[in-house]
Amino acid sequence: MEDVMIHNLVKTYNKQTVKAVNDVSLTVRKGELFGLIGPDGAGKSSIFRILTTLMLPDSGLASVCGLDIRKDYKKIRRIAGYMPGKFSLYQDLTVEENLHFFAAVFLTTVRENYDLVKDIYEQIEPFKTRRAGDLSGGMKQKLALCCALIHRPTILFLDEPTTGVDAVSRKEFWEMLKRLKEQGITIMVSTPYMDEAKLCDRIGLLQAGSIMSVDSPDQIIRNYPHRLFAVKAEGMSRLQQVLRQSMIIKSCYSFGDYHHVTLQEETLKTIDGSELTERLTNVLKQSGFIDVEVKSITPGIEDCFIDLMKQS
Amino acid sequence: MKQFKAFVQKEFLHVFRDPKTLLMLFGVPVMLILLFGFALTNELKNSKIVICDFAHDEASRDITERLSAGGIFIVGQTISDYTKIEETFKAGNIKLAILFPAGLYDNLMHQHKAQVRIIADASDPNSAATLTGYATNIIMEYQRDLLKEAEMPMQIIPEIRMLYNPELKGATNFVPGVMALVLMLICVLMTSVSIVREKELGTMDILLASPVNPFLVIISKAIPYLFLSIINLIAILLLSTTLLDMPIRGSILLLLGESILLIITALSLGLLISNVVQSQQAAMLTSMMGMLVPTMLFTGFLFPIENMPVALQVISNIVPAKWYYTIVKAIMIKGLGIAAIWKETMVLAGMTILLLLISFKKFKRRLE
Numbered sequence: 142m143e144d145v146m147i148h149n150l151v152k153t154y155n156k157q158t159v160k161a162v163n164d165v166s167l168t169v170r171k172g173e174l175f176g177l178i179g180p181d182g183a184g185k186s187s188i189f190r191i192l193t194t195l196m197l198p199d200s201g202l203a204s205v206c207g208l209d210i211r212k213d214y215k216k217i218r219r220i221a222g223y224m225p226g227k228f229s230l231y232q233d234l235t236v237e238e239n240l241h242f243f244a245a246v247f248l249t250t251v252r253e254n255y256d257l258v259k260d261i262y263e264q265i266e267p268f269k270t271r272r273a274g275d276l277s278g279g280m281k282q283k284l285a286l287c288c289a290l291i292h293r294p295t296i297l298f299l300d301e302p303t304t305g306v307d308a309v310s311r312k313e314f315w316e317m318l319k320r321l322k323e324q325g326i327t328i329m330v331s332t333p334y335m336d337e338a339k340l341c342d343r344i345g346l347l348q349a350g351s352i353m354s355v356d357s358p359d360q361i362i363r364n365y366p367h368r369l370f371a372v373k374a375e376g377m378s379r380l381q382q383v384l385r386q387s388m389i390i391k392s393c394y395s396f397g398d399y400h401h402v403t404l405q406e407e408t409l410k411t412i413d414g415s416e417l418t419e420r421l422t423n424v425l426k427q428s429g430f431i432d433v434e435v436k437s438i439t440p441g442i443e444d445c446f447i448d449l450m451k452q453s
Numbered sequence: 454m455k456q457f458k459a460f461v462q463k464e465f466l467h468v469f470r471d472p473k474t475l476l477m478l479f480g481v482p483v484m485l486i487l488l489f490g491f492a493l494t495n496e497l498k499n500s501k502i503v504i505c506d507f508a509h510d511e512a513s514r515d516i517t518e519r520l521s522a523g524g525i526f527i528v529g530q531t532i533s534d535y536t537k538i539e540e541t542f543k544a545g546n547i548k549l550a551i552l553f554p555a556g557l558y559d560n561l562m563h564q565h566k567a568q569v570r571i572i573a574d575a576s577d578p579n580s581a582a583t584l585t586g587y588a589t590n591i592i593m594e595y596q597r598d599l600l601k602e603a604e605m606p607m608q609i610i611p612e613i614r615m616l617y618n619p620e621l622k623g624a625t626n627f628v629p630g631v632m633a634l635v636l637m638l639i640c641v642l643m644t645s646v647s648i649v650r651e652k653e654l655g656t657m658d659i660l661l662a663s664p665v666n667p668f669l670v671i672i673s674k675a676i677p678y679l680f681l682s683i684i685n686l687i688a689i690l691l692l693s694t695t696l697l698d699m700p701i702r703g704s705i706l707l708l709l710g711e712s713i714l715l716i717i718t719a720l721s722l723g724l725l726i727s728n729v730v731q732s733q734q735a736a737m738l739t740s741m742m743g744m745l746v747p748t749m750l751f752t753g754f755l756f757p758i759e760n761m762p763v764a765l766q767v768i769s770n771i772v773p774a775k776w777y778y779t780i781v782k783a784i785m786i787k788g789l790g791i792a793a794i795w796k797e798t799m800v801l802a803g804m805t806i807l808l809l810l811i812s813f814k815k816f817k818r819r820l821e
Contacts (some may be wrong), residue, residue: 229658231463234467245459
């Protein structure tokens, strides 16, 4: 059973001059933690707004829990929880007042569904009389999540919930999502952070309005077609120049402390894999680099993303 | 119902937690009333007048002396040419001209009756009325003193002529005007800004994505402002009856009812504005420009509508405050009942229904 079905969805802005969502099709299964991964402007928020019935698509079909987003929008609004990308609670109301208000909006009470939000709410309870606008970024997100959960939704749409939140809070947030998933809530979450992709059951890689790949993170990594090396030496910017000019190198981009490098197909055919790191090291040493370090690595989601982006 | 209660509660919290809104709600009306009240009545000291004396007798000299003694009038000029009166008015600074006819004292003594003409520059109707009142009082005083001496009935009849604004609109006119202004301003501005704020902050996204009926959101916004406006109205009425001696001759209940009608008109206008603008600034600007200026110009309490070009007179008919202003004046000053103002009431009610229909029709159940 699929909780979200999207079929050839198209959404344009500014009288069809800007294509925000370009022929997107994907499904989210029941009880799944699905991640929509893509940089800013990829179309993540537009997809969320269509699924939460805030916007109508130009064309294409979409349904949430079997309900059509055009016809059954009122029913969807009852069963879906939505947390927009921007912090959208009442800043001048306290934590408690916000929670009670949104419970009333969804015709329920905090007490009725307290067990669902208890874990999260307990973390912000010490500040319950504080105004939402005075909370820290992480706290705000926790409160927003509580408010989105207070009516026990069957499906939860979280639009970039961890953007602008510190590393510790981000980790906590994903742990909370995992626990919610265990309670049977389908979660669709978007994030620009590639490292969060691995925490999802399945992910869709979104770029410029188009889906490049939909699969589990492991499978997407397994499908990575190249052998990947991490290279490091004194003088990283010169190193990048040299690598990019080299005949045997296919691509090179900086990635943290290292440059990630793939090789041309012909090079890979002629040389045995284990010797490759040594060959590369020697080549670079001959070019005058010191402290050269080359290692063979398994790709991350970001490597896959960059590779898919180049293909399309 | 529970939803509704939560919404209304939330709106009140918004208002009471924002000092700027509170100041706007209660500071502005009080300020306007005091400003209009005292600015228009206080500058009546040392008003320059011109005396046109054809009598040159005991009576005219005595009255002129009394006029210049009070501190209210300064006799700037004494002329003896009737045709020059208009000229001196146009030259400026003259508020009043007083004309003593030839043989004033003789007439009083022998015919027991005489006329004194008072001509006022009524382009500022409020002060013109007050000044002619003062002048009349002084003349009456003279008559009383004369009566005591002579012990025979005699009468000076002051004949008052208003120049430029003969109907003398505005004497007690600014209070109804300010009432209209304040109600329009507060209600239109507050509703439009508070709805647009929800759009701007993104809370409207969540509300739209929830099962709440959007109309409930809107109506619950109207309730607190309706309530606060009524408090405001009462404050204005209290201020103007106690401080400014404004009468309320008609039924207070009728006045409140008509005011609530105007408040609802204003709320629906605010709703309409919030439908078409995207930011709080735009909402504020539209409300100010779209409401404040036409209300000031076309209501008639600052500038008489009768003196405007026909095109502007026609335009003034679509300003709701104009109708309300007529209604309030009829109730407060003339003490009339619903029978006299049902037509204006119907116009206002019709406008409200039309505005509500348009804004409900334009209201979006989705974003964009």
